[in-house]
Amino acid sequence: MLLSHGGEPSPTGGPVARWSVEQVLALAPDEASRKAGTRLGAAGPWTGTGRDGAGAVWGLCKGSGSTPYRTVVDTTGPAYSCSCPSRKFPCKHALGLLLFRASDDAAFRPGEPADWAAAWIEGRRGRAAEKGGPAPGGDAARGPADAAARKRAERRAERVTGGAQELEQRLADLLRGGLAATDRAGYGLWEETAARMVDAQAPGLAARVRELGTITGSGPGWPVRLLEECGLLHLLDTAWLGRERLPDPLATTVRTRVGLPVSAEGAPVRDHWLVLAQYDTPDGKIVARRIWLYGRESGRTALLLSFGAAGRSPAQALPVGATIDAELTPYPGGGQLRAELGEQFGAMAPAGPPPGITAAAAPAVYGDALREDPWLDAWPVTLRDVIPIPAKDGWQVADAHADSALPIAPAALSRPGLWKLVALSGGGPVTVFGEIGHRGFDPLAAWEPGETEEGGRTTVGSVVQLV
Numbered sequence: 001m002l003l004s005h006g007g008e009p010s011p012t013g014g015p016v017a018r019w020s021v022e023q024v025l026a027l028a029p030d031e032a033s034r035k036a037g038t039r040l041g042a043a044g045p046w047t048g049t050g051r052d053g054a055g056a057v058w059g060l061c062k063g064s065g066s067t068p069y070r071t072v073v074d075t076t077g078p079a080y081s082c083s084c085p086s087r088k089f090p091c092k093h094a095l096g097l098l099l100f101r102a103s104d105d106a107a108f109r110p111g112e113p114a115d116w117a118a119a120w121i122e123g124r125r126g127r128a129a130e131k132g133g134p135a136p137g138g139d140a141a142r143g144p145a146d147a148a149a150r151k152r153a154e155r156r157a158e159r160v161t162g163g164a165q166e167l168e169q170r171l172a173d174l175l176r177g178g179l180a181a182t183d184r185a186g187y188g189l190w191e192e193t194a195a196r197m198v199d200a201q202a203p204g205l206a207a208r209v210r211e212l213g214t215i216t217g218s219g220p221g222w223p224v225r226l227l228e229e230c231g232l233l234h235l236l237d238t239a240w241l242g243r244e245r246l247p248d249p250l251a252t253t254v255r256t257r258v259g260l261p262v263s264a265e266g267a268p269v270r271d272h273w274l275v276l277a278q279y280d281t282p283d284g285k286i287v288a289r290r291i292w293l294y295g296r297e298s299g300r301t302a303l304l305l306s307f308g309a310a311g312r313s314p315a316q317a318l319p320v321g322a323t324i325d326a327e328l329t330p331y332p333g334g335g336q337l338r339a340e341l342g343e344q345f346g347a348m349a350p351a352g353p354p355p356g357i358t359a360a361a362a363p364a365v366y367g368d369a370l371r372e373d374p375w376l377d378a379w380p381v382t383l384r385d386v387i388p389i390p391a392k393d394g395w396q397v398a399d400a401h402a403d404s405a406l407p408i409a410p411a412a413l414s415r416p417g418l419w420k421l422v423a424l425s426g427g428g429p430v431t432v433f434g435e436i437g438h439r440g441f442d443p444l445a446a447w448e449p450g451e452t453e454e455g456g457r458t459t460v461g462s463v464v465q466l467v
Contacts (some may be wrong), residue, residue, distance in 0.1 A: 015133055021286055021307030024098040027078065029088045031198055033095060038285050040096025041309030043107060049100070050117075051108040058117035059108075061093045071097050072117040074124060081120045099309040106315065118293070156201050160258055163200025164237045167193070167209070171234055179226050183217040190216075204259030208233050213345035232375055249334035253373050256333055264340035266330035271295035273326055274351050275318045276380070276433045277444035279467040289314040292380055292433070292444070293328070293339075293353040301380050302328050302339040303403040316341070320445055321463035322348040335372025337380070353447040353463070356384030359397060366436045378437030385429040388422050395422075397441060400429035409440035417466030421446050424464055435465075 028034035040046075040061060047068065049059035053073040060068040063084070069082045071093040080094040090098075101108050113121055113270040133446055174182065182189070190213030197206035212233070215226045239246065239254045246254065256262055276292040291304040306314040318324065327342035357365065362381045369379040391404070394413050398405035412418055422445055424430055434443040443466045 007263060021099060021102045021309055023196060024095060024102055025203070027090055027098075028095055029090070033088055033090075033092050037094035037095025037099060039311055040092060041099025041103065041436065043100065043104065046097070046100055046107075047110050048114060048360075049097075050111055050113065051101070052121075053110065055119050056113060056117070057097060057108060057454035059097050059111055061096065064354075069093050071161070072120055074098060074121065079124060092184055103308045104315050115336070128263070130358070156260070159200045160202045160205075160260070161241065163197050163202045164240050164258070166196060166200070167205060168234070168237050168241075171230055171237075174230070175416065179223045179230070182226070187213045187216075189213070202258045204257050205233075205236070206259070208236070222264060235374060247334070249372070252333040253336065254338070256331075257373075257375050262331055262333070264329040264331050264338075266329040266332065268329045268342055269295065269300065269339075270325070270327045271298045272323050272346075272351075274323050274353065275320050275327065276301075276353055276382075277465070277467065278320055279444065280314070285309070286382065287314060289316060291316065291318055293318075294382075296323065296351075296354075301337055302330070303337045303380075304328075304341055305338055320465050321346065321350055321366050324348050325350040335369050335376065350462075354382050354409070354433070356382035356431050358402065358404070359383055359386055359399040359406050360402060362406060362436050362441070376437070380433070381436050381441075382431065382433045383441070384431050386432055387427065387429055388418070388425050397432065406436065407440040409437070409442040411439070412442045412466075417443065420464055420466055424448060 020167050024037075025034055028037060043063045047060045047062070049057070051057045056072065057075065058070075058072040061071055062068050070081075072081045073079070073090070073094050075098075078090070080090040082091050082093045084091055084093055085113040086092065112118070190209055194206040194209040194213075197203070197209055214223055215229060216224070236254065236257055240258050241252075243254055250300060252262065255296070273293040273295055276294055278289065278291045280287050280289050287304045289308070291306075293302045293304065294300075295302070303363045304316060304318075306316040308314040320352055322372075324340075324344055325346045326344040327355070328339040329342055330336070331338040331340070355374055362383060366376075366379045368369055369376055383397060383406075385400040386406075388408070390396075391396050391405075391407065393407075395408040395418060396405040397408065408418065421430070421432065421443055428449060430446050430449060432443050432446045434441055434445075436442075445466055446464050448462055448464065
């Protein structure tokens with residue numbers, strides 16, 4: 001039988017952008033659907049995939065029977081239809097279809113929908129028109145649909161609030177019992193609490209709870225580190241519960257931190273963007289890719305974040321050290337650097353390093369960013385004229401012209417990139433881009449020192465990736 005779920009139109013009335021992986025996973029009705037959908041988020045089971053310009057995507061998913069399941073999603077709602085017998089909204093096939101598109105947009109050819117998909121899409125949009133306006137995607141359809149969207153948002157906010165209140169009680173119980181005793185409870189305590197936050201539709205809170213579980217018994221001084229992270233989690237809880245009293249940018253940051261999806265909505269910024277670094281981090285079966293950019297004219301730093309589902313690498317990739325003439329649309333929120341890559345103009349070109357700051361100035365830059373977003377683990381900085389040198393407990397980057405240095409973060413000490421940086425420097429100053437946080441400086445890319453040619457002209461050294 002066909003299953004569907006109504007929704008609201010696109011707020012812009014124009015072409016609808018594809019969703020990110022975290023936005024898709026936030027739609028899952030439970031953890032089982034989330035895992036099942038992730039397994040279907042690759043090309044293997046899918047045929048006949050496509051999309052139209054108004055937000056609909058469709059595809060045929062191979063199942064246990066001889067007839068594939070017919071799945072179609074109207075992302076402007078969202079609304080879902082699938083020929084599978086599941087009674088969950090959305091079902092695992094709808095989640096898998098959206099996850100597949102999030103990781104490989106090129107597999108969805110634009111065009112007219114297949115006949116079986118067109119019938120559902122036309123019926124849905126026709127019903128919207130009969131209620132007093134054009135089909136979803138048009139301005140006049142916003143009234144009733146927007147009211148439904150507000151009700152869904154309010155219901156989710158109530159669930160997140162319930163989860164935050166429960167988490168506050170659990171943190172209080174934890175402190176009363178003593179942090180040093182948590183190692184006897186094992187990881188199950190944290191996983192069960194994280195599962196409760198998933199049920200409350202607060203994946204951001206769930207992820208932070210799981211991080212607490214990795215700290216317990218992790219080495220000397222772990223109770224102090226656990227207390228610090230519990231304090232940050234308590235701060236996030238109380239910020240959510242009192243979000244109406246926060247400034248709008250900070251309130252948006254809080255919503256993002258608890259796991260509510262947001263969309264890029266700022267004014268596009270066109271610039272010549274230098275690709276500073278690109279690296280992947282695993283998150284369960286999902287791979288997150290971070291690409292750091294620097295605007296040559298605007299002086300802005302931006303982060304492109306993309307995801308690959310079911311063991312697939314994210315589709316978005318840019319060559320480090322190149323400059324692209326492109327538009328970026330920023331995401332809202334205080335201290336947020338994330339942006340969405342828009343239209344690109346012309347060809348890429350190689351370029352030298354961005355302007356940097358001294359090692360002594362970097363901690364203040366991170367401190368200023370924390371005022372906008374207290375939950376920041378790190379902040380991007382480019383350090384000029386620094387030399388990697390060994391220290392008592394690891395390595396550090398020292399200012400070549402002053403008596404100051406930054407410790408290199410523990411996570412970077414075991415990577416081969418550290419030795420690339422040492423070899424590149426050879427005891428001399430280099431320019432390094434990385435992320436500075438409370439654990440130290442994590443180098444991500446470095447530029448070879450330029451060479452002076454005849455006539456006093458200095459060449460630009462090439463970039464070396466350190467991750």
